[in-house]
Amino acid sequence: MTVREADKRVLQTPFHSRTSALCETNLWSPWKAYTVVDCYSVLTNEYFAIRNATAVFDLTPMTKYRITGKDGLAYLDKLMTRKMGKLSPGRVMYSVWCNDLGHVLDDGTVFHLKENHWRLCSQERHLDWLLATAMGFDVDIDDETDDVTGLAVQGPTSCQTLKTMNLQGVENLKPFQLKYFPFDGTELMVSRTGFTGDLGYELWIAPAHAETLWDALFAAGKPYGILPIGTHALDIVRIEAGFIQAGVDFVPALEVVRAGRGRSPFELGLDWLVQFDKPVFNGRKALLEEKEKGSRYRFVRLDVEGNKPANESFIYNGKKEIVGHVTSATWSPSAKMNIALASLDMPWGRTDDEIYTEVYYNRELQWNRLMARCRVVGGAFFDPPRRRKTPPLNY
Amino acid sequence: MSKQYDVIIIGAGHNGLVCATYLAKTGRSVLMVEANKQVGGAAITREFSPGYSVSACAHLLHLFHPQIVSDLSLTNHGLKLAATDLHTIALAADGDHLTLTRNSVNGNGLSASDRTAYSEFQNKLRRFARIMQKTFMVRPPRLVHKNMTDLMNLAKLGLSVRMLGRDDMRELLRIGAINIFDVLQEDFQSELLKGVMGFDAVLGSNLGPRSPNTILTYLYRLTGQLHSNGSAISVPSGGMGAVTSSLRAAAEAAGVEIRTDMPVKQVLLDVDTVTGIETNSGEQINSAIVVSNADPKTTFLKLVGARNIETGFVRRIDNIRMQGKAAKLHLALDGKPKFKGVDENQLGHRIVIAPSLTYVERAFDHSKYGEYSNHPAMEISIPTIHDDSLAPTGKHVLSAIIQYAPYDLRAGWESQRESFKQLIVDKLAEYAPGIKDQISASELMVPPDIEKEFNIHGGHWHHGEYTLDQFMMLRPVPGAAQYATPVNGLYLCGAGSHPGGGVMGLAGRNASIEILLREKVA
Ligand SMILES: Cc1cc2nc3c(=O)[nH]c(=O)nc-3n(C[C@H](O)[C@H](O)[C@H](O)COP(=O)(O)OP(=O)(O)OC[C@H]3O[C@@H](n4cnc5c(N)ncnc54)[C@H](O)[C@@H]3O)c2cc1C
Numbered sequence: 033m034t035v036r037e038a039d040k041r042v043l044q045t046p047f048h049s050r051t052s053a054l055c056e057t058n059l060w061s062p063w064k065a066y067t068v069v070d071c072y073s074v075l076t077n078e079y080f081a082i083r084n085a086t087a088v089f090d091l092t093p094m095t096k097y098r099i100t101g102k103d104g105l106a107y108l109d110k111l112m113t114r115k116m117g118k119l120s121p122g123r124v125m126y127s128v129w130c131n132d133l134g135h136v137l138d139d140g141t142v143f144h145l146k147e148n149h150w151r152l153c154s155q156e157r158h159l160d161w162l163l164a165t166a167m168g169f170d171v172d173i174d175d176e177t178d179d180v181t182g183l184a185v186q187g188p189t190s191c192q193t194l195k196t197m198n199l200q201g202v203e204n205l206k207p208f209q210l211k212y213f214p215f216d217g218t219e220l221m222v223s224r225t226g227f228t229g230d231l232g233y234e235l236w237i238a239p240a241h242a243e244t245l246w247d248a249l250f251a252a253g254k255p256y257g258i259l260p261i262g263t264h265a266l267d268i269v270r271i272e273a274g275f276i277q278a279g280v281d282f283v284p285a286l287e288v289v290r291a292g293r294g295r296s297p298f299e300l301g302l303d304w305l306v307q308f309d310k311p312v313f314n315g316r317k318a319l320l321e322e323k324e325k326g327s328r329y330r331f332v333r334l335d336v337e338g339n340k341p342a343n344e345s346f347i348y349n350g351k352k353e354i355v356g357h358v359t360s361a362t363w364s365p366s367a368k369m370n371i372a373l374a375s376l377d378m379p380w381g382r383t384d385d386e387i388y389t390e391v392y393y394n395r396e397l398q399w400n401r402l403m404a405r406c407r408v409v410g411g412a413f414f415d416p417p418r419r420r421k422t423p424p425l426n427y
Numbered sequence: 428m429s430k431q432y433d434v435i436i437i438g439a440g441h442n443g444l445v446c447a448t449y450l451a452k453t454g455r456s457v458l459m460v461e462a463n464k465q466v467g468g469a470a471i472t473r474e475f476s477p478g479y480s481v482s483a484c485a486h487l488l489h490l491f492h493p494q495i496v497s498d499l500s501l502t503n504h505g506l507k508l509a510a511t512d513l514h515t516i517a518l519a520a521d522g523d524h525l526t527l528t529r530n531s532v533n534g535n536g537l538s539a540s541d542r543t544a545y546s547e548f549q550n551k552l553r554r555f556a557r558i559m560q561k562t563f564m565v566r567p568p569r570l571v572h573k574n575m576t577d578l579m580n581l582a583k584l585g586l587s588v589r590m591l592g593r594d595d596m597r598e599l600l601r602i603g604a605i606n607i608f609d610v611l612q613e614d615f616q617s618e619l620l621k622g623v624m625g626f627d628a629v630l631g632s633n634l635g636p637r638s639p640n641t642i643l644t645y646l647y648r649l650t651g652q653l654h655s656n657g658s659a660i661s662v663p664s665g666g667m668g669a670v671t672s673s674l675r676a677a678a679e680a681a682g683v684e685i686r687t688d689m690p691v692k693q694v695l696l697d698v699d700t701v702t703g704i705e706t707n708s709g710e711q712i713n714s715a716i717v718v719s720n721a722d723p724k725t726t727f728l729k730l731v732g733a734r735n736i737e738t739g740f741v742r743r744i745d746n747i748r749m750q751g752k753a754a755k756l757h758l759a760l761d762g763k764p765k766f767k768g769v770d771e772n773q774l775g776h777r778i779v780i781a782p783s784l785t786y787v788e789r790a791f792d793h794s795k796y797g798e799y800s801n802h803p804a805m806e807i808s809i810p811t812i813h814d815d816s817l818a819p820t821g822k823h824v825l826s827a828i829i830q831y832a833p834y835d836l837r838a839g840w841e842s843q844r845e846s847f848k849q850l851i852v853d854k855l856a857e858y859a860p861g862i863k864d865q866i867s868a869s870e871l872m873v874p875p876d877i878e879k880e881f882n883i884h885g886g887h888w889h890h891g892e893y894t895l896d897q898f899m900m901l902r903p904v905p906g907a908a909q910y911a912t913p914v915n916g917l918y919l920c921g922a923g924s925h926p927g928g929g930v931m932g933l934a935g936r937n938a939s940i941e942i943l944l945r946e947k948v949a
Binding site for chain 2: 164
């Protein structure tokens with residue numbers, strides 16, 4: 033029996049012929065409507081490809097919206113908490129967007145592709161909200177998720193790989209800059225962006241050229257240790273970089289069922305993304321009020337004592353009262369640290385607070401419980417200078 | 428920049444005038460800016476043919492609150508009623524009409540049980556309406572903010588429901604949210620009686636007798652009968668415009684400055700705070716408080732602009748249901764029309780064509796699918812019976828509200844207005860056979876015409892459908908139900924706000940109280 037084309041509920045990305053050929057583990061997960069690889073072969077190898085060589089991640093399922101029209105920037109300024117006025121063509125900006133309660137609907141990146149033409153990339157689907165926000169603006173919004181495919185090419189040798197692919201001048205791209213290159217008779221858009229906190233790029237092209245792109249990339253990357261990576265390896269590096277993920281570190285506000293379970297940007301440690309000196313934007317009133325009255329939660333990055341990942345753990349204060357919980361945790365091979373992202377009740381999570389996480393672990397069917405002391409860390413756990421250096425060094 | 432005012436009110440409808448006067452009485456400088464040449468909004472008298480004038484939109488006064496009349500000394504400012512305590516005459520094709528008053532119904536062939544049922548039903552529903560009416564004088568409570576006043580008002584509401592006693596309370600909860608069609612079937616036999624009562628529930632709405640919420644709208648109508656003076660239905664001397672002329676006189680006496688023929692283009696803002704207004708002609712006038720008598724869609728989507736309001740709120744405003752379905756017919760008549768079975772001294776009362784519930788429901792059915800009713804229902808008033816100022820001596824004016832005329836007629840009104848008018852006149856002629864020969868001039872206004880002339884989005888009677896989801900703390904939408912809005916310094920005072928439309932004046936009064944409470948102006 034086979035599934036009729038019309039009955040298919042799970043889509044394959046335009047790279048499927050390539051990804052499936054390389055996926056030894058046969059570990060796949062759904063991501064929005066698509067199926068994607070969790071781990072191709074050995075997780076450790078994939079992780080170290082990101083940090084030591086060139087790693088390739090298929091990000092086709094990323095939700096993408098095309099925003100066009102003369103009011104685009106004003107529109108984005110209303111949608112986003114961050115000032116988008118500075119976003120000139122050829123630039124990319126990261127921001128969050130909120131509902132009227134000031135709770136985060138999602139985070140994502142806006143690409144100013146060309147004059148009066150933008151792309152918004154996000155984890156969740158937002159067409160309804162984007163259209164409602166468009167009232168009063170001269171803009172058009174279209175879902176282009178299926179019209180554009182993407183590959184993240186990340187790691188210290190990623191630039192060399194792209195240069196070898198003959199993308200001339202790619203080394204001059206600064207972080208959050210984008211550029212078009214001729215490729216396979218079409219345009220290949222390359223942005224210096226990523227979810228790894230490392231040197232890296234994202235490549236965007238029409239689906240018809242996907243396989244050609246993949247093949248050219250892997251041919252060029254061969255001397256640079258190129259390897260495809262799945263979602264598991266990516267998850268480790270994004271926690272190392274301190275990046276939050278929708279649905280994991282916060283519940284997108286439109287999916288929140290119980291009142292108050294959403295989180296504001298302040299409560300996610302994203303204060304720097306909220307800028308009040310601009311016209312009305314969604315969440316403004318609530319966020320101003322929160323700024324005045326204080327937030328309910330504090331989002332922190334934790335260095336956890338020991339080496340047992342504190343996944344899904346409660347966090348306690350010195351008096352053994354629960355004051356929060358871990359949202360993401362992992363052992364960080366690069367920082368050599370047991371790290372976690374956590375949401376704490378105010379006022380906990382100050383630098384000098386004495387806090388612990390409760391870690392359970394299993395040794396040959398014997399469960400052990402550990403109260404591990406946590407230290408609040410300022411920035412990313414791992415933040416190599418190569419992430420920003422332009423042009424990147426050859427490794 | 429010209430003179431600075433404490434308050435600017437956009438629109439001089441009756442609610443705007445009421446609000447302005449209460450505010451000016453406390454010493455605030457108030458400027459009213461009205462788009463039309465005449466104040467009064469949908470409550471005006473105007474000529475529709477040389478020598479013939481009519482209440483151009485609202486024509487019967489039945490909700491106007493006596494407290495406003497006395498607070499603003501409207502009688503001293505010229506308000507006079509030409510006739511009060513009008514009955515309702517429910518026309519029958521065979522001339523056997525019914526006559527309805529507050530407590531009684533009479534007519535040939537009406538059963539004794541229908542007569543008793545009528546007064547019992549009216550009494551019962553008036554007890555329910557009284558509870559509703561109590562909430563009309565105060566701002567609707569907000570549920571989430573735990574404000575003391577709101578909690579008290581809510582407690583009072585709860586208490587008055589409780590005080591109904593067990594049986595009444597149960598009955599209110601049983602029928603409160605359902606439709607008048609089913610409820611009337613329980614108690615009445617006469618199709619004509621049920622027809623006219625059902626018509627009263629749907630007048631001015633985008634609802635048929637079988638639509639949910641039609642008990643709510645019926646109760647709304649009954650609140651008018653509870654006023655201290657008890658005058659259920661009246662005709663002002665000089666037409667509806669006389670009400671708003673007296674309001675204008677009261678406003679000016681209190682020091683309100685009124686500028687007409689001056690449409691406001693936009694509310695001026697500093698990010699999310701009002702700084703004044705700009706007129707179509709480009710004049711900018713400053714004020715830290717701007718009150719809008721315009722409907723909520725006009726106010727937010729046009730005058731403030733969707734860009735300047737957060738998306739969740741924009742979406743709520745955009746979703747307000749406010750498609751007008753009532754049309755207005757004006758006839759200049761060479762003499763008194765003769766309705767079958769209606770004698771001359773009954774002619775000045777309120778005359779209704781709604782022969783059965785099914786008739787009204789069928790009329791509604793057409794409008795659901797973008798057609799006008801083949802057999803429309805209507806409310807007729809011949810004000811010249813009481814008031815000779817509206818037409819040349821011996822001549823008459825007939826004013827009728829016609830249901831249903833959908834705002835967006837599928838075939839387009841431009842090509843259909845005339846045929847609909849003919850159809851209405853034909854319908855009238857079924858009951859008043861000689862009327863066609865008496866007509867010397869006529870005018871039909873369908874909802875897009877009403878929208879255009881009175882600047883009401885959708886041409887809707889209430890500035891927003893009167894239903895439970897757009898009622899009280901949900902009126903016009905959560906976040907603006909207490910007259911204040913998400914835009915600092917911007918208030919609403921029109922029919923789109925609690926307690927709703929009709930020539931009543933309470934939205935304007937309540938708004939003024941709220942503004943005085945919230946804004947500490949010099
Ligand atoms: C066909 C019809 C028949 C009706 N019959 C009756 C009836 O018999 N009895 C009854 O009690 N009620 C009746 N009503 C309802 C009643 O007329 C209205 O509910 C009531 O008049 C609303 O009063 P308001 O002051 O809130 O608003 P409005 O009367 O609508 O006043 C709003 C004012 O704001 C002005 N405005 C709007 N935008 C601008 C702008 N940009 N700049 C400046 N000014 C602006 C408008 O010109 C208008 O003057 C009827 C309604 C309709 C449509």
